[in-house]
Each structure stands twice: as structure tokens, then as C-alpha cells.
Amino acid sequence: MSISSSLGTIPRPRKQMESSVTTIQQSDTLIGWQGIRFTLPPDWNLTSFSLESESGYLRVDSPGDSGLCAQVRWQTAGRNTRKIRTMYDILAPHARKLFRRPEPVVPPPDLKATLEKILKASKKEASKSKMTFESVIKSERTEGVAGERTAASFSFVGGGRGQGKIWHCKVCNRIVVAQIVGTQKDSRAIQAIASQFLGSLSCHSSTEYDLWALYDLNVEIPKTFKLNSQKVMSGNLQLSFMHGGEMIRVERWGLATMVLKKFTIEEWLRANAYINAGKALVQESACNEKHAGVESQLKVKLFDKIKLFKLARGFALPMASHYAGCMWLCPEEQKLFMVEVLTRKKNPELMHKVASSCNCHSGSSL
Amino acid sequence: MLLRPVHNSLITVEEKEDGEIILHIPMKEKVGFLTKLLAKCVQLPTEKRVELDEVGSFVWKLCDGSNTLESVVQKVGREYKMNRREAEVSTTTFMEMLIQRNFIAFYKKTRKGG
Numbered sequence: 001m002s003i004s005s006s007l008g009t010i011p012r013p014r015k016q017m018e019s020s021v022t023t024i025q026q027s028d029t030l031i032g033w034q035g036i037r038f039t040l041p042p043d044w045n046l047t048s049f050s051l052e053s054e055s056g057y058l059r060v061d062s063p064g065d066s067g068l069c070a071q072v073r074w075q076t077a078g079r080n081t082r083k084i085r086t087m088y089d090i091l092a093p094h095a096r097k098l099f100r101r102p103e104p105v106v107p108p109p110d111l112k113a114t115l116e117k118i119l120k121a122s123k124k125e126a127s128k129s130k131m132t133f134e135s136v137i138k139s140e141r142t143e144g145v146a147g148e149r150t151a152a153s154f155s156f157v158g159g160g161r162g163q164g165k166i167w168h169c170k171v172c173n174r175i176v177v178a179q180i181v182g183t184q185k186d187s188r189a190i191q192a193i194a195s196q197f198l199g200s201l202s203c204h205s206s207t208e209y210d211l212w213a214l215y216d217l218n219v220e221i222p223k224t225f226k227l228n229s230q231k232v233m234s235g236n237l238q239l240s241f242m243h244g245g246e247m248i249r250v251e252r253w254g255l256a257t258m259v260l261k262k263f264t265i266e267e268w269l270r271a272n273a274y275i276n277a278g279k280a281l282v283q284e285s286a287c288n289e290k291h292a293g294v295e296s297q298l299k300v301k302l303f304d305k306i307k308l309f310k311l312a313r314g315f316a317l318p319m320a321s322h323y324a325g326c327m328w329l330c331p332e333e334q335k336l337f338m339v340e341v342l343t344r345k346k347n348p349e350l351m352h353k354v355a356s357s358c359n360c361h362s363g364s365s366l
Numbered sequence: 367m368l369l370r371p372v373h374n375s376l377i378t379v380e381e382k383e384d385g386e387i388i389l390h391i392p393m394k395e396k397v398g399f400l401t402k403l404l405a406k407c408v409q410l411p412t413e414k415r416v417e418l419d420e421v422g423s424f425v426w427k428l429c430d431g432s433n434t435l436e437s438v439v440q441k442v443g444r445e446y447k448m449n450r451r452e453a454e455v456s457t458t459t460f461m462e463m464l465i466q467r468n469f470i471a472f473y474k475k476t477r478k479g480g
Contacts, residue, residue, distance in 0.1 A: 045451035063450050064436075065367070215449055234455040235448075255446055258420055334447040 028196075030218060032211030033058055034227070035172065036072055038201040041193060044070070046214045051227055068182040068189060070197050077168055077175045078106035108168060109175055111140060111152055115166045118177060119156060126159035133158030144169070153198075154179075161187055163194040165201075172204035209357065212239055216333060217252045220357035222350075228311060242311060245319040247342040248354060249274055256329055256336045265336070266294050269327040274340050275304040277325075285326060287339075288356045293328025297348055308342060324348040330360040369472040371438065371461060372431035377469060379426075387423040389416040389469065416469075421446060425460055429470050435461070 029044040031037070034053045040060055047069075048059035055075040062068040096103065119135045126133035135156040143149045151167035164179025178201055180194040205211060209220040212227075217237045225241035225248050235254040240247065251272065253259060259268060266282040273280075273296070280296050287293040300308070305319045320342035327338040337360055341351040373379075380388040391414040404410070418426055424445060428438045435458070443453030464470045 043450040045449065047451075215452065234452045234459075254448055254452060255421065332447075 030213045032213035035204045035210050037211050071179050073177045074174050077109045077173050111166050131159050163190050165198050169203045174203050176203045218359040219250050249340040251338040253336040256334045273325050275323050287326045287328040291328040293326055295326035298323045320344055322346045324351040326355055332361040367436035368434050369474055370431050370434050371429040371470045371472055373429055374469055387418045387426050
């Protein structure tokens with residue numbers, strides 16, 4: 001797992017936040033992960049993912065035993081391909097920065113070669129099970145809002161059936177390969193789903209926030225914060241993001257009515273807060289536009305700072321010294337949501353922004 | 367997913383006021399001379415009690431042989447607002463546990479003459 005960090009949290013205009021949340025139909029499955037975002041038919045579920053943002057993999061399976069799945073693979077193109085071997089490799093970037101010279105032009109990646117490599121691997125797999133393999137690659141074209149993508153569509157038959165697309169995006173400099181895979185008899189279903197999936201797929205966010213959406217958790221996090229850890233369990237989802245010594249943690253519990261039979265929402269916040277919130281003041285607050293809940297603001301104590309220091313692997317001094325956390329119940333979905341931020345300066349606005357972006361259910365109840 | 371879970375008929379069920387269920391599982395008869403002798407001297411329990419929580423009780427009530435595993439998953443998901451995957455994972459895990467302890471069994475409805 002790689003953890004990268006950058007500086008500064010950038011406030012986001014509210015309009016952008018609202019628009020990005022309302023562009024999907026509620027019944028569809030929305031997936032957001034490491035800047036990759038797409039929709040699929042209802043009840044499809046994320047079954048495999050990687051934590052890295054530079055290169056990674058996502059797999060989303062259809063419900064039941066149909067065997068259809070959507071796969072997305074991405075990799076940052078061009079950069080970091082040359083390993084540091086000579087003194088020139090070390091000094092050149094610094095000299096360029098000093099004399100304000102532009103970065104050397106990286107040639108666009110060879111999409112066809114990349115795709116052929118992938119299809120060759122699939123062909124090898126098919127030949128192992130003594131099946132014929134045929135693939136079709138369509139010619140490259142430019143697409144996207146400002147022609148930022150160079151893309152090529154492909155399809156294959158053999159062992160299974162698949163339809164997909166490969167592209168390179170100039171904005172995020174990623175090569176993305178996305179495909180819908182199924183069995184031989186699924187050709188119609190593959191075509192229908194591929195058009196929705198590939199049409200909705202985007203590899204970067206146009207705002208300063210990335211959408212993170214899996215299962216019923218749907219939240220927007222500043223791009224500067226990188227995914228540090230995750231917990232995906234039945235009934236409990238947790239995503240933790242780090243940026244230097246600062247942290248954002250988003251958590252969701254299912255079966256809220258059962259939890260709230262034994263605990264009050266204040267007790268549950270205190271018990272699950274990242275820092276020790278023993279007897280901290282917890283007050284009622286409007287956590288987001290839809291629900292009222294409770295929130296607490298505290299100073300981070302030394303013991304918790306050490307815990308945070310360990311997570312940040314000691315690269316991020318000074319550590320966060322202010323904690324703000326809020327929790328609310330979404331009665332429509334019977335779920336409890338918690339957003340926590342640990343920042344260097346007192347910044348409850350960040351917590352409120354993240355909490356506001358959390359789309360726990362459709363409609364409004366407050 | 368077309369299998370139908372059904373209770374072990376030896377288990378008796380007690381329902382609490384809040385709808386939660388207590389299972390009474392009869393203990394196996396003691397074998398061996400020493401155990402029998404000990405059972406006469408000390409009163410050994412004749413049954414085990416297992417208390418199920420709200421969701422467990424809900425699933426137990428559905429395991430009456432009339433519902434398929436698929437329909438149990440759907441009903442759990444609908445009742446507790448879980449998405450499909452969450453309901454599937456939690457229900458099948460719970461049922462695996464019940465099967466290991468011989469509390470339930472699965473049967474498949476076959477067509478006449480099939």
C-alpha cells in the first residue's frame with residue numbers, strides 16, 4: 001500500500017457539491033474509488049479493490065449467480081518510468097525547477113500495444129482450456145469534454161465474452177482499461193450494461209473533491225487526502241484518509257435501530273471516536289442538510305497524537321491537534337454515519353463539508 | 367440459493383416479549399457408566415439455551431421450510447435496509463453457523479417424478 005501526501009485543503013463551492021450528488025439515478029449502483037467513478041444497474045456490488053491511486057484494480061459483480069462483472073484497471077502513464085540511475089536523473093528535476101524549464105514532453109502511451117498485451121494474456125488463458133479466442137480492436141479516437149481522452153473500444157469472445165474500452169486521459173494522465181465480462185450467452189446483457197457502464201465512467205473529478213462511493217456510503221473527500229485504510233464489513237464500513245498529519249475518517253454502521261436500543265447516539269460517538277472522547281462535550285447539531293445529529297470538538301491529546309504519528313509514518317510533523325466529529329442517524333436507511341476530521345488548525349468547516357456531501361439517502365427529511 | 371432452510375424438529379423455541387427467540391437444544395443422552403453415575407449424583411443440564419438477537423430471531427422465523435435461501439436474503443435486506451451483498455453475506459454466515467451446530471438443515475424441493 002502506498003501513501004502519498006500533499007498540502008492544503010481547498011474549500012469547495014457548495015453548488016459543485018450538490019450537482020455531483022444529484023446526477024445519478026438513485027436506483028443505480030454508484031461506485032467511486034480513487035477518482036474513478038461509474039454507475040451500474042441496481043444491486044451490483046464492489047467485490048475487489050486496491051488501495052493505491054497510482055495504479056489499481058476494481059471489480060464489481062452482478063447480483064445472484066449471473067456471472068457478469070465490471071472490471072476497471074488503471075495506471076498512471078509516463079511518469080516515474082525512468083529509474084534513477086545516474087547523477088543526471090537526480091539533478092535534472094531540481095535544475096528544471098531552478099531555471100523554470102518545462103518538464104520534458106512525455107510521448108503519449110501506446111494504447112494499442114497495452115491492449116494487445118492484455119488480450120494476449122486472455123488468449124493464453126482461453127487456449128489453456130482449449131477454447132478459441134477472437135478479439136476486435138476498433139481504431140483510436142478522441143473523446144471527452146475537451147478532447148482529453150484518446151480511446152479505443154474492444155470486444156472479445158473465447159472462454160467468456162467481454163466488451164470494453166481503453167483510454168488515456170490528458171488531464172489525470174491515467175491509462176484506464178474498463179470492461180464488462182460475462183459468459184458466451186450473455187452477449188445482449190453485456191452490450192446493454194457496457195453502454196451504461198462505459199458511458200458513465202470517468203477517471204477524474206472536475207472539482208477539488210473525489211467521490212468515494214461503495215455500498216451505501218457515498219461521500220466526497222478533498223483530493224489532497226489519500227486513502228490510508230479501509231474496513232469493508234457487512235454492517236460496518238470505514239474509510240480513513242490522510243494528508244500529512246491530518247486525517248478524515250468516515251464510518252457507516254448498518255442496523256442502527258439495534259445499536260440505538262442499547263446506546264444513545266452520544267454514547268456511540270464517544271465509544272467510536274478516533275480519539276479518546278471519554279467525557280467530552282457532545283452537542284446537538286445539524287450535521288448535514290438532511291439530518292440532525294450530534295457533534296463534538298476537542299483538542300487532541302498527546303496519546304492520540306502518537307497514534308496519529310504512527311499512521312502518518314512519522315513524515316508529517318506537526319501532527320493534527322484539533323478534533324471535530326459528528327454522527328447522525330439516517331432513519332430512512334436505518335444507518336448511522338460518522339465523519340471525523342483531525343486537523344492542525346481548528347477546522348470544523350471541513351467536517352461539515354464532508355458530512356454535507358455524504359448522500360445517505362435520496363430525498364430530504366430535515 | 368434455491369435451497370430451503372428448515373429447523374431441527376428436536377429444538378424447542380421460546381419467544382420473548384420483544385420478539386427475540388431463545389432456542390432450547392436437548393443434550394445428548396449420557397453414555398458410559400461413570401457419566402451416568404455422575405449424572406445421578408450431580409444434576410446435569412438436559413438442554414442448552416441459545417439466545418438469538420433481533421436479526422437472528424427474524425432469520426430463524428423464516429427458516430420454516432417455506433422460504434428459499436434467496437427469499438430469506440431478500441426479506442432480511444428489505445427489513446433491515448441492507449443492500450443485497452450485505453444481506454447475502456450476513457445471512458449466509460449466520461446460516462452456516464446454524465448448520466454447523468445442527469440447528470437447521472437445507473432441503474431442495476424437487477418436482478414430482480423428478
